[in-house]
Amino acid sequence: MVQNENFFLENKPLFSGKIREIFNYSEDKLIIKTSDKISAFDFVFDDEIPSKGKLLTKIAKFWFDKTKHIIKNHILDDSMLTSVNPEISESCLVVKKCKPIRIEAIVRGYISGSAYNQYVKDGMVSNIKMEDGLKLNDKLETPIFTPSTKAEVGEKDENITFDEMMNIIGEEKASYIKNKSVELYKFAHEYALRKGLCLIDTKFEFGCDNNGDVILIDEIFTPDCSRYCLAKDISNQDVEFFDKQFFRNYLKEIKWNETQITIPEKIKNIIISRYEKVYLMLIDE
Ligand SMILES: Nc1ncnc2c1ncn2[C@@H]1O[C@H](COP(=O)(O)OP(=O)(O)OP(=O)(O)O)[C@@H](O)[C@H]1O
Numbered sequence: 001m002v003q004n005e006n007f008f009l010e011n012k013p014l015f016s017g018k019i020r021e022i023f024n025y026s027e028d029k030l031i032i033k034t035s036d037k038i039s040a041f042d043f044v045f046d047d048e049i050p051s052k053g054k055l056l057t058k059i060a061k062f063w064f065d066k067t068k069h070i071i072k073n074h075i076l077d078d079s080m081l082t083s084v085n086p087e088i089s090e091s092c093l094v095v096k097k098c099k100p101i102r103i104e105a106i107v108r109g110y111i112s113g114s115a116y117n118q119y120v121k122d123g124m125v126s127n128i129k130m131e132d133g134l135k136l137n138d139k140l141e142t143p144i145f146t147p148s149t150k151a152e153v154g155e156k157d158e159n160i161t162f163d164e165m166m167n168i169i170g171e172e173k174a175s176y177i178k179n180k181s182v183e184l185y186k187f188a189h190e191y192a193l194r195k196g197l198c199l200i201d202t203k204f205e206f207g208c209d210n211n212g213d214v215i216l217i218d219e220i221f222t223p224d225c226s227r228y229c230l231a232k233d234i235s236n237q238d239v240e241f242f243d244k245q246f247f248r249n250y251l252k253e254i255k256w257n258e259t260q261i262t263i264p265e266k267i268k269n270i271i272i273s274r275y276e277k278v279y280l281m282l283i284d285e
């Protein structure tokens with residue numbers, strides 16, 4: 001039982017991802033504890049951003065609930081965490097133990113980030129031929145699915161084509177994941193727009209539960225795994241990103257040399273206030 005915060009002192013995580021620690025709770029349940037760490041370019045920084053873990057957890061919970069009519073997800077009742085200090089419990093999720101499918105399911109509704117860089121080079125994104133004349137952050141006629149492999153901690157994810165994804169996990173699972181990913185993206189894009197936010201692109205993870213069903217796991221539509229901006233700003237060339245892109249841009253600006261740094265207070269404050277703004281805009285009635 002999770003009686004109090006000692007659970008997290010007495011139990012070692014089963015494993016640790018870049019940002020999350022995964023604890024075994026029972027035969028079929030895990031507790032995912034999201035830290036205040038930030039990663040960028042597949043590098044995890046030691047310096048932390050206070051409250052980030054709680055905010056990511058709140059945003060993921062919000063979206064898991066809003067999208068449960070589209071696909072089953074790993075969220076379970078977490079009332080047994082009530083005796084734990086809110087500082088800890090608010091950054092925890094109780095989830096179904098699943099076998100992760102080692103693919104990142106990426107959907108893009110706009111041409112941004114690394115997809116734009118590839119488009120400028122060869123007119124393609126993944127192996128999809130794109131229309132001519134697209135500018136940075138332009139909306140695509142229909143959202144595209146551009147999967148990548150999910151690397152182990154310390155390794156880099158690699159973009160793959162949908163055909164390669166089918167070879168890795170089989171045609172049926174690959175098509176199911178692609179279709180559900182696009183459906184989830186379209187739903188959330190429309191929802192976010194009504195709240196004044198533009199969901200530019202996003203990444204999902206899926207896993208197999210013990211019935212063999214493919215369900216949604218990890219996090220969903222958080223500013224760590226999605227690009228957001230204010231809807232009114234999407235056509236500005238110097239759009240302000242309300243997600244990790246702001247931090248990536250900062251690292252480029254300071255010509256970061258892939259070593260640990262102390263993140264300036266000012267930068268931490270901007271990151272956390274933007275993540276908070278995304279949450280507040282989403283829950284606004
Ligand atoms: N329900 C679940 N069952 C089993 N494993 C899960 C479940 N939900 C998430 N996971 C796994 O927990 C880990 C969470 O790790 P975390 O998000 O910190 O880093 P990461 O996924 O390795 O990196 P990044 O998110 O930057 O790509 C991932 O390996 C993910 O596949």
Ligand SMILES: [Mg+2]
Nearest residue numbers: 017019218219
């Ligand atoms: Mg993750």
